[in-house]
Amino acid sequence: MPPTPRPLRKLGFLTIGLFDETDPRRGHESTLEIIELGERLGFDSAWVRHRHLQYGISSPVAVLAAASQRTWRIELGTAVIPLGWENPLRLAEDLATVDLLSGGRLNPGVSVGPPMHFDQVKGALYPDTADAEDFGYGRVERLLGFVRGEPATDFRGVEGFETFSDRVQPHAPGLGRRLWYGGGSLRSARWAGEHGMNLLTSSVVKAEDPEGPYDFAEIQLAQIRAFRAAHPEGEAARVSQGLVVIPTDSASPEQRARYEEYAARRTPRTAEPQGPARMLFAPDLVGTSAEITERLHGHAAFREVDEVAFALPFTFAHEDYVQILTDMATKLGPALGWRPAA
Structure with missing residues (x-):
């Protein structure tokens, strides 16, 4: 363990973007307003x-396209897109388009x-190919290749009046270095490092030792170190931590009581691994x-770490x-050594 924490270099936040089924526009507008506030x-x-x-937000790329036109500086991220729902080629096109717009x-x-x-x-998502779909790391490798400019087809050239490219268009230079993997296991951390991705850690990790003890911070620390050991950039490889953090400095007494009650309801799940996947949750x-x-x-x-994306509570x-x-x-942020962007 370092003798002192690294000064916090980048401060971010994460929101689920909840909405009321009877008025979904208002919920999406609230999310965009929160992003605008974050920039200010x-x-x-x-x-x-x-x-x-x-x-909650089902199309984060579309929401961030809107956010890109209402902000000018703040970085915009997804944490995370589950690729089992996506076609990597089509997603690469959407990501590149929004990156250019932003x-x-x-x-x-x-x-x-x-x-x-x-x-x-x-049956709704893959009615004909459900048993043949690959939901493993190969799906990420396809996305990485398309975003980084590898060929998607063996044809390029002019056909009639139309010109065709052999790689995803538009191509967004630099986007390939800004792809993150959301991992909670040692295997995922190592894989992300080996493939030159950045690592998103959250408030959930996999407790892989069946004997315990179950110390969330130590498990997450081992994953971060495994990621950097496997990454070409070593200690300079980017890691962002995403704990649920609720400061109460300017909160009203009613808000404080609600926040504390929210955390208390969720605390029992932090005592031991949950479910067959043995997921361990960090305390809020x-x-x-x-x-x-x-x-x-x-x-x-x-x-x-020197980057965080603190998660806002869901409800x-x-x-x-705003508070x-x-x-x-x-x-x-300032107490952690961070300085706001100009």
Whole structure:
């Protein structure tokens, strides 16, 4: 463990973009307003989650295309796009288009694995090919190749009045270096490093030792070190941490009570691995910026990173997010050594 934490270089936030089924436009507009607020507060990045057949953002690339036209500086990311729902070739076209529209600010984060509730959705998603689909790392490799400019076809040239390219168009230079892998296991961390991706860590890791003990920070630390050991850039390889962090400096008494109750409901799942996949959750961090800073400085994995994308709680109101982001940018970030962007 380093003797002191690395000064925080990049501060970002992550939102799920919830909406009411009866008024989905208002929820999407709220997300865009939160991203605009993040830019005004000096955040380095804003990230959106991906939710299918739920009341959260199902098309983050489209939302970030809109955000790219309402902001000018803040980086825009996805955390994460589950590739089991996507065609890598088509996704590469969308990502490149939005990256160009944003002026090179897109940070796509992806993950692999079969879609959630696959048995219930496969008839709608892959009616003819469900049993033949590859939901492993090969799907990411296809996306990486297309984004980085590798050929997608063996034909290029002029046919009649139309001109054809053999690689994805538009091509977005630099986007290939801004692709992130959302991983929670040692295998995923190593794979992302070997393939020159950046690593998104979150508030969930896989507890791979059946004997324990189950220390979230130490498990995450081992993954970060495995990633950098496998990455061509070594210690300079980018890692972003995504814990749930709720500063309360300017919160009202009612807000503080609600935040603490939210965290308390979720605390039992942090005691031991959950489910067959043995997923271990980090405790939510609720308190003043001084209290949260002290806890983060004692967090073994946080001490290894200089970028974060703190996750906003799922179910809070727009005004709660305004308060939380304002405290993050004006209180917590500076306490962690961060300076807002000009």
